[in-house]
Amino acid sequence: MKQQIIVSGIGGQGVLFLTRVIAQVAVNRGIPVLTSETHGMAQRGGTVLSTIKVGDFASPLIRTGQADLGLLLWEANLPVHQSLLKTDGKLLINADKDGEGTRIDAAKIARGLGNAVLLNLVLLGLAVQQQVVFCGVEDCETAIKQLAPAKFVEQNLAAFHMGLDHSRS
Incomplete structure (x- = not known):
């Protein structure tokens, strides 16, 4: 089992x-995991990129064209981090309009739950539902x-389940 994942957002979104959460799942399952973050967290609102490598890897960084x-x-x-994806890599995006990748207005769903930061777990729920x-x-x-x-x-689990329950489009 090997998977390379990027999580991209801005400070304050729960990247x-x-x-x-994803790394803890790997630990709980006894799978080696490496993570790394590149961010401007000193200032809320700065770009944040996390990389997660699940499986037997030597380095936590994901090279161009390698993320699953x-x-x-x-x-x-998207324009900043898309180059990290493999050609056949899956892309799930919090977005309120159509475009590239699988899109879900996770922010709207999270606001409906009373906390916009929960969009991260809505997106995770969608990833699980899509089996990616x-x-x-x-x-x-x-x-x-x-x-x-x-x-x-409970609020975190509710957000995760909202992503799980999102109908496929």
């Missing part, structure tokens, strides 16, 4: 939490319960 999956929490990062990520529903639910502060667990 790092989403990265931690891209989870973009901010559509404007190495893990399943129970894996993600367990990791969310392990990592989310107790007072936010």
Whole structure:
């Protein structure tokens, strides 16, 4: 089992939490995992890129044309990080209009739950539903319960399930 994943967004969108959830799933399943972040987090709103390598890898960085999956929490990062994807790589994007990749207005769904930051877990739910990520529903639910502060667990799980329940288009 090997998978290379990029998570791209801006500070404040939950890129790092989403990265931690995916990495925790790998740890829970006994699969080697490496992560890395490149970000301007000193200033909220800066671009954030996380890379996740699940399986037997020597380096956490993902080279151009090597990512199997891209989870973009901010559509404007598409031109910046798309080159990291393989030609046949899957791309899931938080976007409110049609375009490249599989798109879902995760921000709107998250705002409906009362917290726009939850768009990260909506996108993860969609990735699981589309079977483009190495893990399943129970894996993600367990990791969310392990990592989310107790007072936010139910809201986090609700966001994840909203992505799971999103109809395929």
